[in-house]
Amino acid sequence: MTELKGALIGCGFFAINQMHAWNDVEGAEIVAICDRDPERLDIVGDQFGIARRYSDAEALFADGGFDFVDIATTVQSHRALVEMAARNKVPAICQKPFAKTLSDATAMVAACRNAGVALMVHENFRWQTPIQAVRTALDAGAIGTPFWGRFSFRSGYDVFSGQPYLAEGERFIIEDLGIHTLDIARYILGDVSSLTARTRRVNPKIKGEDVATILLDHESGATSVVDVSYATKLSKEPFPETLIELDGAEGTIRLSQGYGLEITNAKGTTRTDVSPKLLSWASRPWHNIQESVYAIQQHWVDQLKRGAEHSTSGADNLKTFALVEAAYDSASRGQTIDVGAML
Numbered sequence: 240m241t242e243l244k245g246a247l248i249g250c251g252f253f254a255i256n257q258m259h260a261w262n263d264v265e266g267a268e269i270v271a272i273c274d275r276d277p278e279r280l281d282i283v284g285d286q287f288g289i290a291r292r293y294s295d296a297e298a299l300f301a302d303g304g305f306d307f308v309d310i311a312t313t314v315q316s317h318r319a320l321v322e323m324a325a326r327n328k329v330p331a332i333c334q335k336p337f338a339k340t341l342s343d344a345t346a347m348v349a350a351c352r353n354a355g356v357a358l359m360v361h362e363n364f365r366w367q368t369p370i371q372a373v374r375t376a377l378d379a380g381a382i383g384t385p386f387w388g389r390f391s392f393r394s395g396y397d398v399f400s401g402q403p404y405l406a407e408g409e410r411f412i413i414e415d416l417g418i419h420t421l422d423i424a425r426y427i428l429g430d431v432s433s434l435t436a437r438t439r440r441v442n443p444k445i446k447g448e449d450v451a452t453i454l455l456d457h458e459s460g461a462t463s464v465v466d467v468s469y470a471t472k473l474s475k476e477p478f479p480e481t482l483i484e485l486d487g488a489e490g491t492i493r494l495s496q497g498y499g500l501e502i503t504n505a506k507g508t509t510r511t512d513v514s515p516k517l518l519s520w521a522s523r524p525w526h527n528i529q530e531s532v533y534a535i536q537q538h539w540v541d542q543l544k545r546g547a548e549h550s551t552s553g554a555d556n557l558k559t560f561a562l563v564e565a566a567y568d569s570a571s572r573g574q575t576i577d578v579g580a581m582l
């Protein structure tokens with residue numbers, strides 16, 4: 240298979256997973272890295288044996304020699320870096336959250352479209368093995384047409400030690416984690432026409448909200464609830480599992496803690512273990528996320544080679560990002576938001 244050459248910008252906490260995954264992906268290799276922090280640049284460069292190292296993204300693009308860029312920085316730099324990739328006609332992957340605002344995200348999609356380069360958001364949660372198993376069961380007609388769903392992520396896991404910036408922003412759980420849960424709800428039940436949300440902060444040591452409850456009206460007529468919390472202390476910590484309940488005209492699907500998938504329909508009840516694989520470089524409990532990083536990066540390469548649209552293209556992700564903005568808007572105004580009118 241022809242090897243695509245990639246450059247990675249942002250050598251922080253999560254980029255380590257992306258670098259490991261690039262080693263496993265067929266058909267691509269990382270040839271250059273960039274970070275404005277020299278210490279992070281050397282840690283990742285030495286760990287993964289990358290000689291070409293840059294502290295400035297403009298200098299990286301000026302030297303070129305790569306077919307795509309993987310942007311693994313935090314949100315503040317996403318718009319500038321995606322637009323830089325577009326100006327240099329380089330296809331780009333951008334980490335979530337895609338942008339600071341929906342209007343920034345819309346401009347980023349337009350810049351890549353006008354430059355004729357692919358843009359994919361690293362929205363990896365829909366690529367998790369258990370989420371794919373739910374989608375496969377639905378597609379196979381296991382429960383008929385779904386009319387109700389619940390997508391739930393409730394945890395007390397300390398995410399702040401690895402990602403201290405999460406404690407510092409005005410916005411926290413919807414923008415950081417709920418964005419994935421909202422994307423899963425869209426992936427499973429389709430696009431959303433309106434949304435109502437309530438939020439609160441329980442942990443006094445952080446600035447943003449750590450609990451959100453969101454009611455979604457899907458265009459299909461289905462109703463769902465997305466509920467996320469980092470203030471929920473359970474006897475058995477579920478991080479980072481998304482639990483799913485789906486009721487359909489002909490049966491039910493339950494994805495429960497411990498990666499158990501239960502499907503009930505006229506044929507009876509089946510129970511399957513849909514645990515993610517523990518990749519050689521992965522560690523529990525992150526292995527569910529880590530496997531999905533590998534899956535989305537392989538998808539990037541496969542679709543790029545085919546010239547085909549990515550599952551979480553920039554254009555697709557605008558519809559998920561709109562839900563994030565709508566949720567904050569709804570929670571602050573106490574009103575239901577017409578999502579269709581935002582896009």
Ligand code: NAD
Nearest residue numbers: 249250251252253274275276279311312313314316334335
């Ligand atoms: P981090 O702060 O640990 O790392 C970001 C790195 O980018 C830093 O080393 C910083 O120096 C560098 N950087 C920032 N702006 C730069 C620029 N303009 N040029 C060069 N380098 C620059 O952050 P992180 O925890 O690794 O998170 C990165 C992104 O990954 C965030 O957007 C976060 O939401 C996302 N994330 C995604 C998942 C997932 O499952 N998809 C999980 C965790 C984090």
Ligand code: 89Y
Nearest residue numbers: 398402415416419479528
């Ligand atoms: O940043 C978040 C993400 O995308 O997945 C989990 C996380 O690391 C903490 O909430």
